[in-house]
Amino acid sequence: MASFSRSSTLSFFLLCLMWMMMMINIPxxxxxxxxxxxxxxxxxxxxxxxxxxxxxxxxxxxxxxxxxxxxxxxxxxxxxxxxxxxxxxxxxxxxxxxxxxxxxxxxxxxxxxxxxxxxxxxxxxxxxxxxxxxxxxxxxxxxxxxxxxxxxxxxxxxxxxxxxxxPCQRKGGIQFQIQGNGYWLLVYVMNVAGAGDVGNMYVKGTKTGWISMSHNWGASYQAFATLTGQALSFRLTSETTGLSVIAWNAAPSNWYFGMTYEAKTNFH
Structure with missing residues (x-):
């Protein structure tokens, strides 16, 4: 009688499972x-x-x-x-x-x-x-x-x-597009992984503590603060999962309005 190793049996099981998934069209x-x-x-x-x-x-x-x-x-x-x-x-x-x-x-x-x-x-x-x-x-x-x-x-x-x-599967980090003026920071948040949504957001300059941002509309959040000349960090919380992530120094100190900056982190 032929014998199968444990790895062979596992491989055969995985092949059968993949075939079944294709047959019943499971995403x-x-x-x-x-x-x-x-x-x-x-x-x-x-x-x-x-x-x-x-x-x-x-x-x-x-x-x-x-x-x-x-x-x-x-x-x-x-x-x-x-x-x-x-x-x-x-x-x-x-x-x-x-x-x-x-x-x-x-x-x-x-x-x-x-x-x-x-x-x-x-x-x-x-x-x-x-x-x-x-x-x-x-x-x-x-x-x-x-x-x-x-x-x-x-x-x-x-x-x-x-x-x-x-789940949203994204390449790279969260992106922040900065708009507004010297007294008003408006940030559009893009390329968010996981649940994909943002429930609340904070911003921190190198000379400030964490500042709460209010939801403006769509994927944008705002803070009435003067933050030019400071590197900006952002703390985001998913609306769905409640998970949070901090993007440290996502925008450098020489950031300017109209530019998009990509963080080195995303939801994990």
Whole structure:
């Protein structure tokens, strides 16, 4: 009788497990990443905006990320209905989305992973089931067209989907884009890993203690303080997980308005 070593048996088991996952089409994104665990699947609908190149959707957005390519998000993005957007606290969160129960779904029901970068506002002139897709309390995704085309034929216009919140996997550190003036510091926070969101934020200059920053809108936080000429450190806490991280000296002492600085840390 043939015999198998323990390592051979383990390898065979892993191969079987991978085959089973492919057969039942389970997304392979890490279940837990940087302190955040993937959530349950829920039902919603999805539409799209922009064009097939994503060029018309690469700038702006209610989260304030500006050019989504330079921010690292590309076209894998979506605008959230206000129920999910949560007055901007949903900015930076990540979702897996798959088309279901529609002849326009691509075979195999592939999924795509998007980052929330914009708001899909309510349309109170239309009923929630016929045009007012983003009216509360609906959960809805208005995806960039390239992202929508990964799961369904764009001719459909709108499709039913299943979605779940997933960890955001980012390359590099958290990014801070600094705006404002000599008396007002406005910081947009980008490239956040883990849960992807920011619940509160503090700033510290080399000559100050920690200063609480208030939520402005989208992914931006503000402090009414004079901090020019000082290296800036930031302390962030995730809205979802409550985990905190400190980005020491993320902006050097010669920082200036309009620039984006990348920290050496992210959520772990």
């Amino acid at each position: 392979t994104i890490a279940a837990v990443y940087h302190g955040y665990r993937a959530g349950p699947w829920e039902a919603a609908h999805a539409t799209f905006y922009g064009d097939q190149t994503g060029a018309s959707a690469d700038m702006g957005g209610a989260c304030g990320y500006g050019n989504l390519y330079s921010a690292g998000y590309g076209t894998e993005t979506a605008a959230l209905s206000s129920t999910l957007f949560q007055n901007g606290y949903g900015c930076g969160t990540c979702y897996q989305i798959r088309c279901v129960q529609s002849p326009h779904c691509y075979s195999g029901n592939p999924y795509t992973t998007i980052t929330a970068t914009n708001l899909c506002p309510p349309n109170w002139n239309e009923p929630s089931d016929d045009g007012g897709w983003c009216n509360p309390p609906r959960s809805h995704f208005d995806m960039s067209q390239p992202a929508f085309m990964q799961i369904a034929d764009w001719h459909a216009g709108i499709v039913p989907v299943m979605y779940r919140r997933v």
